[in-house]
Amino acid sequence: MNGQKMLIGLKKWYLRNRISMLIFMLITLVLINTPNNFESSVVLENYVKKIERLSKGNIKSKVQINFADLKYPVIGTCYDRAIKYIEIDKAAFDYFTEKKRLLIIAHELGHCACGLDHINGYGTNGCPAHFMHEAAGDYSCIRRNWNRYVKQMKELDC
Numbered sequence: 793m794n795g796q797k798m799l800i801g802l803k804k805w806y807l808r809n810r811i812s813m814l815i816f817m818l819i820t821l822v823l824i825n826t827p828n829n830f831e832s833s834v835v836l837e838n839y840v841k842k843i844e845r846l847s848k849g850n851i852k853s854k855v856q857i858n859f860a861d862l863k864y865p866v867i868g869t870c871y872d873r874a875i876k877y878i879e880i881d882k883a884a885f886d887y888f889t890e891k892k893r894l895l896i897i898a899h900e901l902g903h904c905a906c907g908l909d910h911i912n913g914y915g916t917n918g919c920p921a922h923f924m925h926e927a928a929g930d931y932s933c934i935r936r937n938w939n940r941y942v943k944q945m946k947e948l949d950c
């Protein structure tokens with residue numbers, strides 16, 4: 793078979809199968825854009841509620857949130873796809889203190905619920921100046937900057 797004939801054959805095959813091909817592609821697209829679970833984790837939903845209270849109602853979210861096994865050093869991700877959802881690394885979350893848990897959830901909500909990008913930069917104390925910093929500070933930073941972070945949660949444009 794020469795190249796010309798092969799092209800014609802391919803075209804005929806495409807014309808015959810284009811509808812099923814399109815449907816197949818559509819289903820594949822929807823599947824890879826959909827979270828694995830259809831219900832949020834109750835534990836994490838409670839943290840979302842805590843953030844809502846902490847931010848005086850500024851950060852609210854109906855975005856699905858679940859535990860997952862993420863690749864180190866990622867501890868949380870907001871998937872901004874056809875369906876938005878948040879995944880939090882289970883092992884890291886279990887290990888974290890209450891404040892660090894709240895900070896991680898608030899950070900991911902900043903992405904998924906408020907559409908914010910990272911706000912990087914360090915304060916004079918050497919700690920991330922904003923809770924939307926790409927890296928969560930260590931425990932000492934979180935303790936020293938806690939009030940500043942909570943203030944940001946109440947005041948950011950969400």
Ligand SMILES: [Zn+2]
Pocket residue numbers: 899903910924925926
């Ligand atoms: Zn982030």
